[in-house]
Amino acid sequence: MSGAGLPIRAGLRGRTPYGAPQPDVPVRLNTNENPYPPPDEVAAAIEKALGAAVRDLNRYPDRDALALREDLARYLGHGRTAAHVWAANGSNEIQQQLLQVFGGPGRRALGFPPAYSMHPLLAAGTATAWLDGRRSPGFTLGPESAAAQVAEHRPDVVFLCSPNNPTGTALPLAVVEAVLAVAPGIVIVDEAYAEFARPGTASALSLLDGHERLVVTRTMSKAFGFAGGRVGYLAGSPKVVGAVQLVRLPYHLSVLTQAAARAALAHAPALLGTVEAIKAQRDRLVATLTAYGLAVAPSDANFVLFGQFADGPAAWRALLDRGVLVRDVGLPGWLRVTAGTAAETDAFLAALTGVLREQPWTGPGQPDREEYA
Ligand SMILES: *Cc1c(COP(=O)(O)O)cnc(C)c1O
Numbered sequence: 001m002s003g004a005g006l007p008i009r010a011g012l013r014g015r016t017p018y019g020a021p022q023p024d025v026p027v028r029l030n031t032n033e034n035p036y037p038p039p040d041e042v043a044a045a046i047e048k049a050l051g052a053a054v055r056d057l058n059r060y061p062d063r064d065a066l067a068l069r070e071d072l073a074r075y076l077g078h079g080r081t082a083a084h085v086w087a088a089n090g091s092n093e094i095q096q097q098l099l100q101v102f103g104g105p106g107r108r109a110l111g112f113p114p115a116y117s118m119h120p121l122l123a124a125g126t127a128t129a130w131l132d133g134r135r136s137p138g139f140t141l142g143p144e145s146a147a148a149q150v151a152e153h154r155p156d157v158v159f160l161c162s163p164n165n166p167t168g169t170a171l172p173l174a175v176v177e178a179v180l181a182v183a184p185g186i187v188i189v190d191e192a193y194a195e196f197a198r199p200g201t202a203s204a205l206s207l208l209d210g211h212e213r214l215v216v217t218r219t220m221s222k223a224f225g226f227a228g229g230r231v232g233y234l235a236g237s238p239k240v241v242g243a244v245q246l247v248r249l250p251y252h253l254s255v256l257t258q259a260a261a262r263a264a265l266a267h268a269p270a271l272l273g274t275v276e277a278i279k280a281q282r283d284r285l286v287a288t289l290t291a292y293g294l295a296v297a298p299s300d301a302n303f304v305l306f307g308q309f310a311d312g313p314a315a316w317r318a319l320l321d322r323g324v325l326v327r328d329v330g331l332p333g334w335l336r337v338t339a340g341t342a343a344e345t346d347a348f349l350a351a352l353t354g355v356l357r358e359q360p361w362t363g364p365g366q367p368d369r370e371e372y373a
Helices: 040-054 066-076 091-102 118-125 143-153 173-182 238-244 255-266 268-292 312-321 342-358
Strands: 085-088 108-111 129-132 157-161 186-190 214-219 232-235 303-307 335-338
Touching: 040 255, 040 268, 066 085, 066 232, 066 255, 085 091, 085 238, 091 118, 091 157, 091 186, 091 214, 091 232, 091 238, 108 118, 108 143, 118 129, 118 157, 143 173, 157 173, 173 186, 232 238, 255 268, 268 303, 268 342, 312 335, 312 342
Parallel strands: 108 129, 108 157, 157 186, 186 214
Antiparallel strands: 085 232, 214 232, 303 335
16 A cells, blocks of 8 residues: 555555566566567667757757657558657556546546556546446457447446457457447557457557547557657547647657657567567467466467466466566466567476466366366
């Protein structure tokens, strides 16, 4: 608990800050980072851009980050222009700005857990009431169910997450369309992992024309391997882009951030060159864990959710004791592992086989542990 004894407002009192344990271990597969640092030629280009930007540090940056937004729009395609795109310090800040404008006191946001744990925290931070929607067994969410829940609660903001964190599975576009048809407010589709989706997975970007209350959020933190650079963005109608400017802090994106991000985007193919290798490790994790007999959620992301352990925290600790850090996302019996390098996958699988011998678990390939033992 933070701030005990301080006059913190009711919506925040007794809460704990976002975060997960970060012990220093050899294999860190807990925050869905890209394991590859920028290639040398991209690092050199970013250094050069930063060197030039440093000479301008006496001046405020471009408040509207117009050149960066043009670059991001060009990367997105789908007919987007700078007028459809807004950028900030991570997609977390983008979503906070959206809640500041479209949520706030007296308003409500709805999400479908298990989903990104920051969504309800951002709601709390902006005094937006939070509603938990329901998923079907297997963490699925169908168009009828999603639309019925949105129609019932009529939230001001709906959060969809596709591919979803922590399950990894992308939503069918039909879910987004069904929600848009009944949502009275803004519909945010968090596509932080879009670049890792399996072939044939459609992005909600394709629905933007004709839906001015749809907002797609993206980030450079995952596929671009730019988590430390802190750049996220949205694609939406020009009206939405205008609206978030009501709440953005002046000069929120520093000269250095804008310069580094533009240099990175100029080398997008080189930076995204790691995506296929990461997807291969992701698919290897899904196949191997399934072959072990575990339950595994289908993944369109750079991580895999697997279970079920009788005691998830104990299994998490047993992996950590073997030098491998994964994430306990608070779903009883399930753990989430990031797809890293081939060597990291090797280390994780070696540790896991040891853990599976020690820790009780069940899965579709091994439904009756008693019999197996
Ligand atoms: C990692 C992640 C983000 C990224 O947040 P940034 O602020 O852009 O680093 C956004 N949404 C989801 C679902 C994520 O898992």
